[in-house]
Amino acid sequence: MAKYRLDYVWLDGYSPVQNLRTKCMMKEFDEFPTLEQLPEWGFDGSSTQQADGGDSDCVLKPVAVYPDGTRENGVLVMCEVMLPDGTPHPTNYRASIIDDPGTWFGFEQEYFMMKDGVPLGFPKGGYPNPQGEYYCGVGFKNVGGIAREIADIHLELCLYAGINHEGINAEVAKGQWEFQVFGKGSKKAADEIWMARFLLLRLTEEYEVDIEWHCKPLNGDWNGSGMHANFSTEYMRETGGKEYFLKLMDAFEENCEEHIAVYGPDNDKRLTGLHETQSIDMFSWGVADRGASIRVPHSFVKDDAYKGYLEDRRPNSQGCPYKIAGRILQTIASVEQ
Structure with missing residues (x-):
């Protein structure tokens, strides 16, 4: 032994x-x-x-x-x-949410790496160039010296753990990054996001770097951090249809306040209608529209099939994936029953 x-x-x-x-x-x-x-x-x-x-x-x-x-x-x-x-x-x-292996979730977890209270790469007492060149950026001036190393090691640790980590990229703001986790079943997907968060936090202890999960740590013309939730059920993938889709969007709009209540605190600071968001007090959906509440991929509407997966862009980076998945499934269940 x-x-x-x-x-x-x-x-x-x-x-x-x-x-x-x-x-x-x-x-x-x-x-x-x-x-x-x-x-x-x-x-x-x-x-x-x-x-x-x-x-x-x-x-x-x-x-x-x-x-x-x-x-x-x-x-x-x-x-x-x-x-x-x-x-x-x-x-x-976790104990109370609906769970079904036929329901799939893909979470896009954004976050900031921080050193001495400011994002990695920010000059002391000032700001870097405006955002624009950092998204999926390459080179020291765009991603700094250790951020990619941390993100790469985190990826390897997640894969070793068997977490279905699907990718990483530098995000729109300086010092901002994202990783994606996909899971079949709401509990499995949420468990893996929490464990991936744990591994990232533990890893950055070695670098004396903090992870900032707050959805809007930088005021001004800087993107906030989301945890976009891509989701589908077996019915949505296999059957779908425009009538079903429109009923589902009506249900999401009707339950908008209930969704916002569990999509993470301080979302009013992030969901302003700017920086690829819809205003927190509005609901909309749109094909390939990153400013909509629900982004509908082109693949979903191809050949008028209206089936596949959808992306709820409102959950934020601090959100609890158990609560988010649970609330989305409650709304879907009201239509699919």
Whole structure:
């Protein structure tokens, strides 16, 4: 038997944005452990805003397991937080969302790399050239000295873990980057986004770089950060149709406030109608329209089929993927029932 390092990862009780937490357990196994072999584990919820000091026990329930490319015999364990009686903790949003492997999500996670409180590449006390040349940029003046190295290593760590990381690129603003994760099933896709976030945060400790998830960290004529949600159901991919699509868009418009409520805090600072966004108080859809609430790919409307996938551009970079996926599926279910 060999000793394995189990890094348990969970979401705390902070609001409006939960933080990732982690602690390590050493345990012996004959080989890389399965999810069923991993024990539940307790923690002090009074230190994570999930319990009072007089009754502070909370429970970590393993729900997904990944190999850790940075540790010998390393295991990453995504957990739900449970109450001692076995019921989900109120901060456990994963437990209540609809899950179906026929529903596919592709999340586009944008973020800023920060050093000493400013984005990487910003000169001290000033600003770089206006945005425009940084998107998918190449060269030191566009992407700096370590940003691509961090993004590349993060990609490799995600792939080693079995996370379906699909790509990276430098984004529109200086110091802004994006990675994409695709998953079949809302829980699987959201788990992998959270674990990818964890791996990025842990990696950047080595570089003394911070990750800024806020959706609008720079005021002025700079793009904010989104987490665009590409989604499809089996019905949307296989059947679709214009009548179905228009009913779905009506349902999204009708539930606009409910969507915005869970798409991440401070979205009013990002969804202004500028910088490839629709205004937060409006709903629209458009073919290949990056300024719409829902972008409809050309492939979706090809030959008037109206089937495939759609992109909701409103979720922001701080959003909880469990809440986002759950809300989108609720709206779809109201049409597909």
